[in-house]
Amino acid sequence: MKAVILLVSALAADAFSLPYCLNSHDAKAVLSFPWKVPTSCVKPRFYNSGKFPTTLRSPLRLASPNKDNQPRDSDYRIDNSQNLRQPTPFVGLPPYSRIIIFVATTVLIWISEPLLSLVDSAAVGRYALVQLAALGPATMLCDSSMYLTFFIAMATTNKLANSFAKYDLEEQITTVSHVMAISLTVGIILFLGINFLGEGLLSSILGPVGQVLNAALGYARIRSAVYPLSVMGLTSQAALLCAGDTKTPTLAVLVASLTNIIGDYFFVAKLGFGVRGAALATSLASMMSNGILVNSSNDKHTSVSRLPFVSFPDRKSFVSLVQLAGPMFFVLVGKVMGYSAMTMRAGTFGLVSLACHNILMRLFFFFATMGDGLSHAAQTFMPGLLYQKSLVEKEGAAVAQANDGKKARTLLKRLLVLSASVGASNSVLSRFIASNFGVAVTTDSSLVSLMSEVSPFMGLALLIHPITMTLEGSIIAGRNLTYLVGTYMASFLILLAQLNLVCTQFIGVWHALLLFQMIRILQFGSLVWKQTSSL
Numbered sequence: 082m083k084a085v086i087l088l089v090s091a092l093a094a095d096a097f098s099l100p101y102c103l104n105s106h107d108a109k110a111v112l113s114f115p116w117k118v119p120t121s122c123v124k125p126r127f128y129n130s131g132k133f134p135t136t137l138r139s140p141l142r143l144a145s146p147n148k149d150n151q152p153r154d155s156d157y158r159i160d161n162s163q164n165l166r167q168p169t170p171f172v173g174l175p176p177y178s179r180i181i182i183f184v185a186t187t188v189l190i191w192i193s194e195p196l197l198s199l200v201d202s203a204a205v206g207r208y209a210l211v212q213l214a215a216l217g218p219a220t221m222l223c224d225s226s227m228y229l230t231f232f233i234a235m236a237t238t239n240k241l242a243n244s245f246a247k248y249d250l251e252e253q254i255t256t257v258s259h260v261m262a263i264s265l266t267v268g269i270i271l272f273l274g275i276n277f278l279g280e281g282l283l284s285s286i287l288g289p290v291g292q293v294l295n296a297a298l299g300y301a302r303i304r305s306a307v308y309p310l311s312v313m314g315l316t317s318q319a320a321l322l323c324a325g326d327t328k329t330p331t332l333a334v335l336v337a338s339l340t341n342i343i344g345d346y347f348f349v350a351k352l353g354f355g356v357r358g359a360a361l362a363t364s365l366a367s368m369m370s371n372g373i374l375v376n377s378s379n380d381k382h383t384s385v386s387r388l389p390f391v392s393f394p395d396r397k398s399f400v401s402l403v404q405l406a407g408p409m410f411f412v413l414v415g416k417v418m419g420y421s422a423m424t425m426r427a428g429t430f431g432l433v434s435l436a437c438h439n440i441l442m443r444l445f446f447f448f449a450t451m452g453d454g455l456s457h458a459a460q461t462f463m464p465g466l467l468y469q470k471s472l473v474e475k476e477g478a479a480v481a482q483a484n485d486g487k488k489a490r491t492l493l494k495r496l497l498v499l500s501a502s503v504g505a506s507n508s509v510l511s512r513f514i515a516s517n518f519g520v521a522v523t524t525d526s527s528l529v530s531l532m533s534e535v536s537p538f539m540g541l542a543l544l545i546h547p548i549t550m551t552l553e554g555s556i557i558a559g560r561n562l563t564y565l566v567g568t569y570m571a572s573f574l575i576l577l578a579q580l581n582l583v584c585t586q587f588i589g590v591w592h593a594l595l596l597f598q599m600i601r602i603l604q605f606g607s608l609v610w611k612q613t614s615s616l
Contacts, residue, residue, distance in 0.1 A: 174488040175462055177495060183461070184499070187322060187454040190330040197341045197366060198224060198443050201359040204345040206440075206523045212355045213523065214432055215293035217439025218286040219300035219356060221424055222279065224446070225417040226271050226305075230312045232413050233264050234319035236406035238460050239557060241323040246465040254386050257320050257378070259394040259402065264316040268309030275305040286425055296356045303360035307367045314371025317378035323461060329377040337370035408562035415569040419576050419597060426580045427590050434587040436523070437531045441539050441591075444515060448507040448543050452550035455500050459492075459554030466492055467559055467612070489613040493555060500547035507547070512540035531587070538591035545598045552605035559612045568604040572597060 175183075198220050206213040237260045244252040275282075279301045283294055318330050344362025348354045354361065379390045394402060420442070427438035466489040515536035519529035556565050579593040 174466065174492055177499070180458055180462070180495060180499060184451070184454040184458050186327040186331065187457050188451050190318065190322070190327070190334050191450045191453055191457075192334070192447065197337065197363050199447055200338075200341055200345055201356075201363060202440060202443055203521065204349045204362075205356055205359050210432070210436060210523070210525055210528070211293055212296060213439065214436045215296035216300065216356050216359065217435060217442075218283055218293070218424065218428075219297035219304075219360075220439070221286065221421070221442070222275070222282060222297075222301050223304040225421065226275065227308070227311060227315070229410065229413050229417060230264070230267055230271070230315060232406045232410040233260055233267065233312065234315045235409045235460065235557065236260065236402060237316055237319045238323055238457065239405060239464065239560070240402075241320065242461055242464040242558070243468065245323075246468040254382070254388060255394075255398065257382055258386075258388050258390060258392045259398055260316050260320075261313060261378075261391045262393045263402070264312040265309055265391060268312035271308045271312070272305045275301050275308075279305075286421060287428060300356040300360040303357060304364055304367075307364045307371070310371045310375065311367050314367075314374040317371075317374040320378055321374065321381075322457070324381070326377070326381075330374060333370035333373040336373060337366040340369050341366035405560070405562070408566050409557065411566050412569050415573045419573055422577060422580055423590050423594060426584060426593075427587060430587040433525070433527050433531060436525075437528055437535065437587070438590065440519075440523070440528075440532060441515060441535060444511055445539055445543060448511050449546055449550075451503045451507060452500070452547035455496055455503065455547050456550035456554030456557075459496055459551055460558050462492055463489060463555055463558035470613075493551075493609065493613045496551045496555075497548060500551045504544045504547045508540040508544040511543050512536045515539060535588050535591055538588065538595055542591065542595045542598055545602060549598050549601050549605065552602065552609050555609045555612065556605055559609075561608060561612065564608055568601065572600050572604070575600060 201220065202213065202216060205216050237256060240256045241253055244250075244256065280294070280298055283297050283301065287294060287297070314333075318333070321327075321329055341362050344365050345359060348358030348361045352358060382388075382390045393399075424435075424438060424442070428435045470489050516533045519532045523529065553565070556562075576593055576597045579596055580590065584590055584593060
């Protein structure tokens, strides 16, 4: 076995003009992920002006290079089927323990943004109800804007997971470089959009509550200043997680949380800047954490590739990314529009209802990250199993083991069991917090009473949210994106009808959210069950 590993390492090194690794430890490092190149291997020297070869080969050298030290096609015997059987990080059926560790780590990382919003709400809510009401629409605009950029991270995860399944090293490296350029561009567009269009957007969200507009606009503009780095940080985080690096994102979250708490104490409590002080604290925390993520991703990329860390894709690569990321963006837009419609409807019931909705939504999104973690696990682990299943269906056991076709269904069952457990815990904890700790967020008694009244429906929505997200992640993993877009269009129309025709009081807003979750479970479940069925 050791000899085989050394041979494969030597062949891979030869393909990229790398020196042969000298021991089995280095060989395993090369096979684990292209970013993890041992110190005994130097940067790859790509053919023809530092660009990737047209096809990534798994070659056996048959002749020496020509006098220009350039490889001939005749020098290689191409065996792409061998690439498919190489070990890759997230290909294979993971046990419960591995899924739990992955989801727990992912949740700890993704919990950063909702946690920062909760800290801002607690800091601002101790001083003025109007400031807290302004914070709600402002944080919703900022968080929703950033949430819309998750389509880049989702596309990154999907492309990297599929390239792992196919052992396509070229696609792994080029994907990271291209999505970084797209992330930077999208971040700049968001910054400009909020600064020039933010006032109109906030006015549409606030409705008749116009006295808080200036405070909300100031918060949003300060937060948007760091958006270019923030979007790149989200994409870097997705790439690092897919590469198996959970330590760097975890460190980034810890730094962000500590920075934001200190910043809120200084800017809000000591200097009295209100929502603008909260924005300064959150922006500083975002700069620190995303700087760590981008720097780590850049170091890993440049250590193995001469392709720039940020490079715009060619037309073919760009079209491929758009075909994958476009439907995901549409889905995210549908979610944001749905949550925005809820906030707009809540604003029509008065200032107290709007403030209550802000706090409960912050609590909802905080616990919803656990469902998002399960969705990310499905997007990470499922593509490899679906690819193995497709090999069984097309080429039989000669290419993949006979039971490979059943592993996708087994993974789905494991994820659903975990989703049900997480949903039950989320429901109980969120309702307990909303009912008993409202005084920790605000001193207004009417607001505390309303939070306790509405919290049961928030708990029910969180009960089924992890199952919904697991099924959604499985659909994304199978790239059934047209179906996903169609179901979201139908769900959004039903949500709007519920809010405008049925909702006559504030509690009806949360009835609509619960209905939104239940409809998606029914829509997603049938397709995912069929998608993972074995022969």
